Amino acid sequence: MIYLITGGAGFIGSNFLNHFVPKFPEHTFINIDNLTYAGNLKSLEKVENHQNYHFRQIDIANSEEIEQVFKEFQPDRVVHFAAESHVDRSITGPKKFIETNIIGTFNLLEMCRKYWSYFEDKLFHHVSTDEVFGTLGKDGFFTEKTPYSPNSPYSASKASSDHLVRAYYHTYDLPITITNCSNNYGPLQFPEKLIPLVIQNLLKGEIVPIYGKGENVRDWLYVIDHCEAIWTVIENGKRGETYNIGGNNERNNLEVVKSLCQVISNYTGEDVQKYLNLIIYVKDRPGHDYRYAIDPTKIQNELGWFPTETFDTGLHKTVKWYLENEQWLKSITKDEYQNWINKNYINR
Numbered sequence: 001m002i003y004l005i006t007g008g009a010g011f012i013g014s015n016f017l018n019h020f021v022p023k024f025p026e027h028t029f030i031n032i033d034n035l036t037y038a039g040n041l042k043s044l045e046k047v048e049n050h051q052n053y054h055f056r057q058i059d060i061a062n063s064e065e066i067e068q069v070f071k072e073f074q075p076d077r078v079v080h081f082a083a084e085s086h087v088d089r090s091i092t093g094p095k096k097f098i099e100t101n102i103i104g105t106f107n108l109l110e111m112c113r114k115y116w117s118y119f120e121d122k123l124f125h126h127v128s129t130d131e132v133f134g135t136l137g138k139d140g141f142f143t144e145k146t147p148y149s150p151n152s153p154y155s156a157s158k159a160s161s162d163h164l165v166r167a168y169y170h171t172y173d174l175p176i177t178i179t180n181c182s183n184n185y186g187p188l189q190f191p192e193k194l195i196p197l198v199i200q201n202l203l204k205g206e207i208v209p210i211y212g213k214g215e216n217v218r219d220w221l222y223v224i225d226h227c228e229a230i231w232t233v234i235e236n237g238k239r240g241e242t243y244n245i246g247g248n249n250e251r252n253n254l255e256v257v258k259s260l261c262q263v264i265s266n267y268t269g270e271d272v273q274k275y276l277n278l279i280i281y282v283k284d285r286p287g288h289d290y291r292y293a294i295d296p297t298k299i300q301n302e303l304g305w306f307p308t309e310t311f312d313t314g315l316h317k318t319v320k321w322y323l324e325n326e327q328w329l330k331s332i333t334k335d336e337y338q339n340w341i342n343k344n345y346i347n348r
Contacts, residue, residue, distance in 0.1 A: 001121070002028045004075035006060055006108065007082030009039035011189040012127065016081070016227045021047040030073050032058035032066075033082065038190040040332055060104030063111070070115045077123045077234065078108060083161075086192050087131075087154045091286060094153035101157035102164070109168045116174075124176045125234050126165040130219070130244070131155035132180065135289035142180070143295045144242045151287045162242075169240045177237045179230060181245040182294045186223030186314065187321040191333060194253065195315075198260050199322045200329060202275050212284035214254030217291040221247035222314035225307040232305045243303070246294025249311035254279075259311075263319045 007013045008031030021029050029047075033039045035057055047053045054073070058065045060082050069075075082104060084090065084097045109124065116122045133142045134149030148163075150156040168174040185195045201208045229245045237243060251259070261275035299305050309317070322329060 001026075001077060002030065002073055002075045004069065004073065004078045005029055005031050006078065006080045006104075007033055007039070008055075009033035009035060009041055009043060010081060010085075011038070011043075011186075011193075012184055012223055012226060013081035014040075014043035014188050015186065015223045016079070016230065017044060017053070018046045019224060019227050020231065021050050021053050025050075025052055028052050028054070028073070030069065030075060031055045032060070032069055034059040036084075038085075038192070040188075040190075040328075042328055042331060043188045060107055061099045063107040066107050066111050067114075070111045074115065076121055077125065078112060079125045079127070079230070079234065080105065080108060081127050083127075083158065085129075085154065087152050088192075088285060090152055090154035090157070094157075097153050097157040101154075102160045105161040105164055109164060109174065112174060113168065113172055119173065119175050122175050123234060123239070124165065124168070124174060125230065126162065126176060126178045127230065128162050128178055128180045129155065129158050130180050130182050130246075130292045130294055131289065132159040132162060133292075136291040136293055138291065141293045141295035142244060144180075144244055144298055151289055166240075166242075175239045177233050177239060178242040179233055179245050180242065180294075181226055181229075182219035182221045182247055182292060184221050184223045184226055186318050187325070188328075189223070191329065194256060195260065195318060196322065196329075198257050199264065199319060200333070202260065202264050202278060203322075203326070206278065207280050208257060208278045209280055209282045210253055210257060211282060211288060213281065214257065215252050215290075216288060217250055217252045217293070218256075219246050219293050220249040220251060220256070220311050220314070221245065221307065222309035222317070225309055225314075228308075229299060229305045232303050233299070236303050238302075243299040244294045244296055245299060245305075246296040247307050247309070247311070247314075248296070249314075250291075250293055251311060259315060260319065263315055267319060267323055 150159045169176045189196045265272035
């Protein structure tokens with residue numbers, strides 16, 4: 001089986017490849033990634049020399065580049081991770097999100113339609129987010145039947161791509177599956193997202209910005225649990241179906257930051273108050289959804305997938321990885337990154 005992995009140098013894609021390339025030497029994995037600011041080949045050093053792994057630098061918004069890959073490798077399955085994914089960046093510059101998340105997804109679907117002369121053993125798996133459903137109050141959960149109600153340019157672009165994928169199934173019989181996941185965390189995550197940003201700042205003794213009062217709630221999913229869920233859907237999921245993937249770990253942002261302060265204190269031996277004193281509150285972002293929470297009953301009952309990490313065990317593994325890989329962190333936080341952080345957080 002030949003797997004085309006889009007966005008494989010990003011956070012979830014690189015964890016997916018590092019986890020499955022060595023596990024399945026009988027399969028071929030082609031990683032295509034445009035290597036934007038959040039894509040890093042250093043994240044794939046574990047698999048870069050495996051015979052069943054190949055990399056091509058490709059922009060999925062460019063259909064000609066995608067077609068070259070389809071001609072060269074003739075993939076059987078597409079696992080579509082590639083996306084612009086940071087909400088704050090979508091607010092300040094939405095165009096790239098439209099180009100990558102919508103046009104890029106369209107280009108991939110068209111290539112599958114063009115090059116898959118038969119659909120047996122073929123699959124387009126689309127990785128999406130719970131943010132497409134909008135926001136919840138204090139109660140309730142997102143299910144696969146929840147109406148879409150995106151509130152940011154990012155979530156709107158992902159909602160659009162979900163609808164495109166689903167439309168290709170109903171219109172062209174293209175074999176597809178879709179997963180909508182809750183907030184991922186773990187090794188190799190670019191430090192614009194909450195958990196790695198907080199880890200980095202605590203280790204450097206820099207202030208830790210929290211939006212509003214830190215009351216926004218997310219369900220947290222350890223990245224390897226997410227990868228296993230995706231593989232389970234690819235192998236056993238019903239074509240044309242959507243599966244929600246959640247970690248059953250709801251925490252508000254302030255709870256997450258305080259937990260990180262304690263875990264890092266445990267590792268470094270420093271007084272936890274030293275880290276807690278770094279917390280500051282900044283102006284909330286526009287359209288900030290209050291709460292996300294996933295009901296994963298469908299994937300659990302139909303496919304037998306359950307997360308293996310609790311929030312505490314996953315957080316300890318994550319902090320330990322960042323402590324042991326400070327060079328990786330330094331290598332990706334260049335001047336451009338720091339300028340963006342200063343503009344969007346520190347100076348607010």
